[in-house]
Amino acid sequence: MYKIVAVDLDGTMLNKYGIVTEETKQTIKQTIEKGTDVIIASGRPIDSIKTIAKEIGSNNYFIAGNGSLIYDIKNDKIIYEKFLSKQKILEIAKICEENSISYNIYTEDTIIAKQLKYNVLYYYKENLKKEEKNKTSITLVENIIDYIKNSENNKYLKITICDETKSIFNSVIRKLKTVSDIDILDVSHMSRKVIKQGTEDINIEYFYTEISLSDVDKWTAIEYLINQLNIKKEEVVAIRR
Template sequence: MYKLIAIDIDGTLLNDQKQITQEVKDAIQAAKKKGVKIVICTGRPIVGVHDILEQLQLRDKNDYVITFNGALVQHTYSNEVISKIALTSNDLQDLYELSMELDVPMHFFDSENLYTPNKDINKYTVYEASANDIPLKYRMLNEVSDYIQIPKVMFIDEPERLDKVIIEIPDSWKEKYTFVKSAPFFLEILHPSVSKGNAVKQLAEKFSIKREEVICIGDGENDLSMIEYAGCGVAMANAEPIVKEAATLQTLSNNENGVAVAIEKLILNEQVHG
């Protein structure tokens, strides 16, 4: 029996209208009633998931959420932080200098705000703030506290330009940080030990849940680590090819209630797995 399901949000839980359908809500509630732990696992900041947790009724004493691509693991009932792995102000300075060398805009987070050092605020920074309902603030780096804890930094640009930037990043940087593409126009940069897969593993071990008892459902490159970790990795029909290749099985798209279809097949129909 599977005991934990980790579910990505954008392109997975939400359809293209940014809605959670009733079919998906019903399937998640049915799985929860069977004792399965449902964990939202997203690149979004914690403030960007409050409404989703409310819609899915995932604020009980046994509910947890993974945000910032695994940099923050939190109890949704008490808001107790289980794990927080952040970048420092020194990392921020280094990554800002890299962004200048590569001529790519960047922005960064603390736990409650989105910041940009760019006077000409990029449209994708505005989009990120709007999508997550998070305050956006302009900050020059010399105005940033030395004690800031940064879950993630993001390089942002038009998809074609960002793809070129990724190729230009020296390998030495890829050894110092985790770089993961979460959208065609977003490259996320995290502490080297941070990934969705590591965060799901941490929660599973906290509850003595075996790897083979874990399902992870996702679509993007930032979901790859948890798809590879899971006993059953499920790729959406709209997933990136690399995710589909790593997955145990494929479900329907995010516009076809793919999450509900996977839960019905693996949990509600009590399919035996080996």
């Protein structure tokens, strides 16, 4: 029997509307009752995952920022962290600004963005269905670089970059590959999100990637956690679509 099942959120646990269905909740409940710990492993920030973890009855740990941190739910604290520095964030942001491409910065607590567009628009629409305490925090600013420079925060989970035009997107990715000590997520496909608008489904499509510190990924975080818990790799399964 597996001791841990690690599950991604978007496109896996969540349906196309960003919701955990009752059928999925029941499956998770049965899994937990059998003694297997269900752990969320997502690119989202802490508060966004906390809400869903509570909803599905996952009470021990979750992984945020695509492996940038592990959160101990019971003790309400971070037990593992690998963040991008402010200096690295500014270096990446400068390239994005020079090439007029949309980008957002994820901290432990919020998503920093210029406008409600692409993945941030999806989170905003998702928030409309949630109570205030359960919403994903979005911080809209006029100038991201100035905001980061003036912030006391020096811990950043990741940057997401989005554009509808493949040639522009690929050009920026090539430039970002010259930046040292970062990992760029595979960019071979478009991201598709469905937003419910009244009775209609609104599809949004865009090219998308995520940038994190080198050697940061969900599996590395899972390996750290299972080592701490004395669990073997063979006793862990990761589910992602």
